[in-house]
Each structure stands twice: as C-alpha cells, then as structure tokens.
Amino acid sequence: MHYWLMKSEPDECSIDDALAVPGGITSWSGVRNYQARNFMRDAMRIGDGVLFYHSSCPEPGIAGLAEVASAACPDPSQFDRRSDYYDAKSKRTAPRWIMVDVRALRKTRLVPLAELRRQKALKKMWLLRPGSRLSITPVSAAEWRHITEKLL
Numbered sequence: 073m074h075y076w077l078m079k080s081e082p083d084e085c086s087i088d089d090a091l092a093v094p095g096g097i098t099s100w101s102g103v104r105n106y107q108a109r110n111f112m113r114d115a116m117r118i119g120d121g122v123l124f125y126h127s128s129c130p131e132p133g134i135a136g137l138a139e140v141a142s143a144a145c146p147d148p149s150q151f152d153r154r155s156d157y158y159d160a161k162s163k164r165t166a167p168r169w170i171m172v173d174v175r176a177l178r179k180t181r182l183v184p185l186a187e188l189r190r191q192k193a194l195k196k197m198w199l200l201r202p203g204s205r206l207s208i209t210p211v212s213a214a215e216w217r218h219i220t221e222k223l224l
Contacts, residue, residue: 074120075211076111077199078174079127087124087136087181090176101147102157103169108208113144113170121216122174134219142173180224194217
C-alpha cells in the first residue's frame, strides 16, 4: 500500500464537496504536471491512502482522509475544447493525461501547513521541501502514521 497527499483548491472541490457526492467518489482530473501524472499512472493503486489537502486558500492544510478508488484512466477533460484543461496536442489514441477516482472517507480537523512544518517527524516530507509545488506527492508510511495518529 502507498500513501499520497493530493491537493485540491477548496473553491473547486473541498473535502465537504467530495463527501457530498454519492459514495464520496470524485474524479481527480485536470492534473497537468508530468511527475504528478506519473505518480497516478505508475504507482497509485486502488485502496491507497490519501491526505486530502486544501491548497490556494487562506489557510492551506490537510482537511480530510480519502482513498484511491479507481485505476488510472485517460482524463476526458484533455479532449474537451470547452474545458480549462483541454490539450490540443493530446490524442485519444495516445492520451497525455490521466486521472483516478478518489473516495473521500472523512473530514478531519484542518492541519495547517505551519503545523506540519513544526513536526520533526515530517522534516523530510515531500510537501515541505523548498520549492515543492506538485499537486500529488508521495507520503511515507512513517509520515502517514505520524499524521493520522498524532495530528488528526
């Protein structure tokens, strides 16, 4: 099993929004970074744990827990000319971008970025590396345990 931190802007999809849909399942589409795409395509598996992270908001931080609910598949938004995520260079026969479904499990207390930075056990966490801006990052088993057992 792997663990992930997946960022979402709460005005696009918050943990509350994800929990409100039937089954709590949300398509994690619109990812347009090759490294984040590769994590979804090559390493994510159904059942992997997800820290649902609110970003680009007044107080970014972990807002809930989720799990990967589907295998990676082509992201349909890359083919939709009306979509903000349309990619004219992506072909149906060779799609560039993929997505997974994520099942929201529960809302947690907000664990702000500043609090994560104060945790010695998280000093090597990918999210906390200087210049880290990826929307999807791996979380080690030790980091997952520390966050879920001590901070949530």
